[in-house]
Amino acid sequence: MVPVSYYFALSAILFALGAMGVLIRRNAIIIFMSVELMLNAANLLFVAFARMYAALQGQIYVFFVIAVAAAEVAVGLAIIVAIFRTKKSIDIDEMSSLKG
């Protein structure tokens, strides 16, 4: 039986990896994937706590998060496609025309 703290640690590592990816990488797709990584780190934690407290609410939240993430993917990919069409690139450092 794997203790709950392992899941915590894994979740924290996954979240940190995702956050680093968002902050460091310039490719929009990679950033996107890093965001997914952070979401799933949170999902893992929800599930771990649901198991630990034998309560189903955590698992229900995970469903919500997966659904929202799916919608986010649809919108986000559409934006990335639109950006690519205008800029011929998905490097997000190029997307700085709104700066003051």
Next chain:
Amino acid sequence: MGAFNLVPWIIFFPVIGLMLNATIGRRIGERGSALIAIAASSGALVISVLQYLSLGAHPDGAVIHLVDWIGIGTLNIPWAFRVDTLSVTMMLVVSGVGTLIHIYSAGYMHYDVRYKEDPGSYARFFVYLNLFIAAMMILVSGDSYLMLFVGWEGVGLCSYLLIGFWYQRNPDSNKGLLNSLAAKKAFVVNRIGDFGFLLAMFMIFWAFGSLNFADILPQAGTVAPWIIMFITIAMLLGVTGKSAQLPLFVWLPDAMAGPTPVSALIHAATMVTAGVYLVARSAPVFAAVPAAQSTVALVGAVTALFAATIAVGQYDIKKVLAYSTISQLGFMVAAVGMGTFVAGMFHLVTHAFFKALLFLGSGSIILALERAHHPIDGHEKKKHEGKDHGHFDPQDMRGMGGLRKQIPLTFWVYTIGALGLAGIPPLAGFFSKDEILADAWIKNPLVFILLISAAFLTAFYVGRQLLLVFFGKPRSHPAEKAVESPPVITGPLIALAALVVTGGLINFPGWHPFTNWLAQTLGPELAEPTEFNFFVALLATGLALAAFYLTWMIYGRESLKEKQADPLKQRLGRIFTGMENKWWVDEFYAWLIVRPYKRFAAFLADTIDWKFWHDWVHDSAIANGFRALAHFLANPVDLGVIDGIANGLARSATGLARGLSFFQTGFVRNYALVTFLGVVIMLGYLVFSS
């Protein structure tokens, strides 16, 4: 008592007449409007006669209350009529002489509107004339000083309207303007007198708390003498204005600019005697202060002599009569001033007869000359065709002469009037003037000397006028061709002449019906009968005859030639020049009052109003001050403060935005990093703070 209740109709009749004439007068023609006016006036006469008859049965008279007029606190002034012997005497004179003059005017104005080529003025004339009768009736019948004052102002208005009756500008001359000026002069001078009357009324109200005669006259002796003194002297100022006494007489000669019937009715017979009536009505008040009485008597006597000297030097037939009127009013004022109210009222009545007769007679003479000079009737017109009508003044006695042959009827009645004025027995003027002189002989020698000299001059200017007008040779073409006036004009003259002949019977010496009659109102002590004084009567008559002889020597023995100067001029020299020029009183007033007043008005208008008020206060002070204030508000306040606040806000917002835009790098990773650090800080705070 029945007839007393009819007394308001002495006013209603003329008012109805004037309203009819004012509305439909122009449409019903001359005959209709004259008939309405005459009917209205005779209606008033009938009512007056009824009052007279009722007074025979009820000598105390009555006060007829018509409506309540003013009621403020304890002050209660009803619109009430006082019927007593004094007021009925005035009613009879006003309506009697007034009716005769109405009849006369019907004929006179018929010609007049043709000479003036203004047919519409016929009805207007009778409207004014009826208005005058109504106002005069209010004056004499009122039961309070306030009602008397309403009538007093009403007759003043009629006087103004009728003096300026020919206000239209004549194309040949600017006589219309002169008429308007004369009317204005009469009005303004009368205002000064009215001011005195008003002061007297205020003082009466202050002292007695009422303006009704019944509350005042019996109590006159109980009030402090200085108050009564003030009231009487202020009232005297009113009398000098209305009755044309020194120093306010100057308006009456100019008032002759009005039509001649107006001069007869208003400026000789009735309105100008209102002052005498006022003093007689206030007899107990005047009797309470002897000092005021002697002032009144002296004013009257001096006026009598002063005006008589001017009358000697006049050439205008109506001006002679005007100054004669002033002089005779002086006699009356002197009489009431001496406390012989009956003599004053007696002379008022006889004077109304003979002076109305003289004025109407002079109107007949003027008309006779005008018709000869400028004929309008068909058959007369043919005779004169092709003749040159040069300038001719039908009122100038130097252009008359020998008229007794052309207009005999007018000559005879005029002579009767003139002898009545001169005081030749047994005509009315002799008795009334003699009564005044006899009183003066006893009461005040100075007044007697002044009055007897005036009486001498009266006979002199009367003789001069008769000789210049009717005797000698004609001195102008119209004087040769003069035509007698129609019966509508000579009829009233004959009636008045009959009154002049018989008028002395009213107060025949030894019998004294008029004294007893007025004693019912004034009381026996204020209406003592005057003893007939043979010495005074002989002296006055002798002086009058001597004056006639003198005028015969100067003017009668040889007729005045055309354009010849007055023979009196050589004999009297400078004195005559003074008489001729009315002693320069008008010029003196112009120098003393009118010109300084005008200069003061010009100073107020030009300097105070225009230069100071308009130029300086408005243009400089207010306008420049406002401009400076506006400049101040615009420049430092609006541009500096208001704009400064707005611009400062905008600039600080810009600066803040510029500062904040440093954080907006456009790199998504930066934003993500900030978000990440924010979350870390918040979580760290939550974790470590608990």
